[in-house]
Amino acid sequence: MRLGRPPKRLIRPARTSYQVDARRGAEMPLNVILVNVWLDAERGGGTAERTRRLAVHLSRLGCRCTIVTMGPTPWGDEFGRAGVTVISVPFIGQRFPAPLVNPLALYRLFRDADIVHVMGFWFLLASFSSAIAYAAGTPLLLCPAGSLTQYGRSAAIKRVFTALAGRPMLRSAAAIIATTRQEEALLVSDFAIPADSILIAPNGIELPGEGRPGSMAIPDKxxxxxxxxxxxxxxxxxxxxxxxxxxxxxxxxxxxxxxxxxxxxxxxxxxxxxxxxxxxxxxxxxxxxxxxxxxxxxxxxxxxxxxxxxxxxxxxxxxxxxxxxxxxxxxxxxxxxxxxxxxxxxxxxxxxxxxxxxxxxxxxxxxxxxxxxxxxxxxxYEWSRVAAALLRDFRRLAAQRHGPR
The missing domain is CATH 3.40.50.2000 (Glycogen Phosphorylase B;)
Structure with missing residues (x-):
C-alpha cells in the first residue's frame, strides 16, 4: 500500500482501539503504527531488524500493527503471516531520501492509532512522521536506536538536522526509548531529556534459524x-x-x-x-x-x-x-x-x-x-520478553491519552 492519495480505508471517523468492548468486556487490541525509513537488512541494518521483530511480536500479543516505510521489504511474507500491514511511501533521493507522502492521509492514519513508534533519527520520514503524530494528538514514542552520535562524514549535516528537526522531534515525543543505559545518559546529558521521559527497551534476539552460506566462501580454518x-x-x-x-x-x-x-x-x-x-x-x-x-x-x-x-x-x-x-x-x-x-x-x-x-x-x-x-x-533478550515489556508502556501511554476507563 502507498500513501499517495488517501486510500478510502483511511477516510473514516476517528476511533481508538484502546477501549473496552461492551459486549465482551475485554480490552480491544492496540492500534500501533511503526515508522522506519528502510525495512531491509542491507540498508536499514539493526533498526530494520528491530522494527521487523517488534511488529511481529506485538501482533502475536494482539496488537494491530502497521509499518510505514520507504522502498520494498524482503520480509513481506513474514509480515503477511503475522497480520502486519506494510505501507510503502514513495521517495526521491538515496543518501538523504525525501518521502513523497500525502500529509492528510498520514494524519488520518496516525489519528486513528493509539501509538506511533518512530525508529531512527536522521531521516526526513522520521521528522515528518513525528510532526504529523504530534498534530494528530497521538502519543509518539521515538527510538533513536543509537543514531544520536554525530560521527563520520555527515557530522556537519547531522548537527544542522539536530538543530532544525531533531530537537523538535525529541520535545514532541510522549516518551523516548533508549536501547541501553548508556544511550539514556546521552539523552539526559546532551539533549536535556528528563529521565522520567525515557524508557529502556533493549534490542532483542530471535532464536537462530538454519544457516545457508549460498555463494559465500567460508574459510576452513x-x-x-x-x-x-x-x-x-x-x-x-x-x-x-x-x-x-x-x-x-x-x-x-x-x-x-x-x-x-x-x-x-x-x-x-x-x-x-x-x-x-x-x-x-x-x-x-x-x-x-x-x-x-x-x-x-x-x-x-x-x-x-x-x-x-x-x-x-x-x-x-x-x-x-x-x-x-x-x-x-x-x-x-x-x-x-x-x-x-x-x-x-x-x-x-x-x-x-x-x-x-x-x-x-x-x-x-x-x-x-x-x-x-x-x-x-x-x-x-528474547524478543517475546522485550515486546511484552514495551506493550505495557504502550498501554500506559495510550490510557493517558484517552483518560480513565
Missing part, C-alpha cells in the same frame, strides 16, 4: 568475524590493523569482513594488500540472515570494533549461537565481559589486538565464554 556496514563509525579499519598485529604469531586464524560497502571497502582492500594479508583477510560482502547464521556457526569469535553502537544486534545473534564477542566500550553492552561472555576494550588498535590475542590463545576458554554469553542472552 579458524576466523574472526566482523559483520556490519563498511563505514567509519563501525571501524573495520581498526580491526584490520589489530588483526595485522597478531597475524604473525597466530598463524592459523583468518579475518572475515562481511557487510554492505558504504564507501570504505576499496580503502580496506588497499590496506590489506599493503599488509600482505590478502590470503588471510576475506571480504564477504553483504550477508543476509541465513548467511550470517552460517558465518557465525563457524566463527571463533565476533569482533565489534565500533566507535559508537547501542547493543549490537549481531552481538546478540552471536551470543544466541554460543559465539563469544570482543567489542569496544562504546557499544553499551559491557555485560558481555561482566558475565564472562567475551572482552570489552577501548576503541584503540592496540587494545583490540590484545583482546584478540588473549581470546584466541585459549580454545577451551573461548567455548566457555560462548556458552556463558548464550545463556545470558537467551535469558534476558
Amino acid at each position: 579458524r576466523f574472526v568475524l566482523f559483520v556490519g556496514r563498511l563505514t567509519a563509525i563501525k571501524a573495520p579499519d581498526l580491526l584490520l590493523e589489530a588483526f595485522a598485529r597478531i597475524a604473525p604469531e597466530i598463524v592459523d586464524v583468518s579475518l572475515v569482513i562481511a557487510g554492505p560497502d558504504l564507501g570504505m571497502r576499496p580503502q580496506l582492500e588497499r590496506r590489506t594488500a599493503e599488509l600482505g594479508l590478502q590470503a588471510r583477510v576475506h571480504f564477504a560482502g553483504f550477508a543476509d540472515e541465513a548467511q550470517r547464521t552460517a558465518l557465525l556457526a563457524r566463527a571463533s569469535l565476533l569482533a565489534v570494533p565500533s566507535h559508537s553502537e547501542v547493543m549490537s544486534m549481531v552481538a546478540l545473534e552471536a551470543g544466541a549461537m554460543g559465539v563469544p564477542v570482543l567489542l569496544t566500550d562504546r557499544c553499551g553492552f559491557d555485560e558481555v565481559e561482566q558475565i564472562g561472555g567475551g572482552r570489552v576494550v577501548p576503541v584503540d588498535v592496540g587494545a583490540i589486538a590484545e583482546g584478540l590475542r588473549q581470546m584466541l590463545s585459549d580454545d577451551d576458554a573461548l567455548r566457555q565464554s560462548g556458552q556463558a554469553l548464550r545463556g545470558f542472552v537467551l535469558e534476558h
Whole structure:
C-alpha cells in the first residue's frame, strides 16, 4: 500500500482501539503504527531488524500493527503471516531520501492509532512522521536506536538536522526509548531529556534459524568475524590493523569482513594488500540472515570494533549461537565481559589486538565464554520478553491519552 492519495480505508471517523468492548468486556487490541525509513537488512541494518521483530511480536500479543516505510521489504511474507500491514511511501533521493507522502492521509492514519513508534533519527520520514503524530494528538514514542552520535562524514549535516528537526522531534515525543543505559545518559546529558521521559527497551534476539552460506566462501580454518556496514563509525579499519598485529604469531586464524560497502571497502582492500594479508583477510560482502547464521556457526569469535553502537544486534545473534564477542566500550553492552561472555576494550588498535590475542590463545576458554554469553542472552533478550515489556508502556501511554476507563 502507498500513501499517495488517501486510500478510502483511511477516510473514516476517528476511533481508538484502546477501549473496552461492551459486549465482551475485554480490552480491544492496540492500534500501533511503526515508522522506519528502510525495512531491509542491507540498508536499514539493526533498526530494520528491530522494527521487523517488534511488529511481529506485538501482533502475536494482539496488537494491530502497521509499518510505514520507504522502498520494498524482503520480509513481506513474514509480515503477511503475522497480520502486519506494510505501507510503502514513495521517495526521491538515496543518501538523504525525501518521502513523497500525502500529509492528510498520514494524519488520518496516525489519528486513528493509539501509538506511533518512530525508529531512527536522521531521516526526513522520521521528522515528518513525528510532526504529523504530534498534530494528530497521538502519543509518539521515538527510538533513536543509537543514531544520536554525530560521527563520520555527515557530522556537519547531522548537527544542522539536530538543530532544525531533531530537537523538535525529541520535545514532541510522549516518551523516548533508549536501547541501553548508556544511550539514556546521552539523552539526559546532551539533549536535556528528563529521565522520567525515557524508557529502556533493549534490542532483542530471535532464536537462530538454519544457516545457508549460498555463494559465500567460508574459510576452513579458524576466523574472526566482523559483520556490519563498511563505514567509519563501525571501524573495520581498526580491526584490520589489530588483526595485522597478531597475524604473525597466530598463524592459523583468518579475518572475515562481511557487510554492505558504504564507501570504505576499496580503502580496506588497499590496506590489506599493503599488509600482505590478502590470503588471510576475506571480504564477504553483504550477508543476509541465513548467511550470517552460517558465518557465525563457524566463527571463533565476533569482533565489534565500533566507535559508537547501542547493543549490537549481531552481538546478540552471536551470543544466541554460543559465539563469544570482543567489542569496544562504546557499544553499551559491557555485560558481555561482566558475565564472562567475551572482552570489552577501548576503541584503540592496540587494545583490540590484545583482546584478540588473549581470546584466541585459549580454545577451551573461548567455548566457555560462548556458552556463558548464550545463556545470558537467551535469558534476558528474547524478543517475546522485550515486546511484552514495551506493550505495557504502550498501554500506559495510550490510557493517558484517552483518560480513565
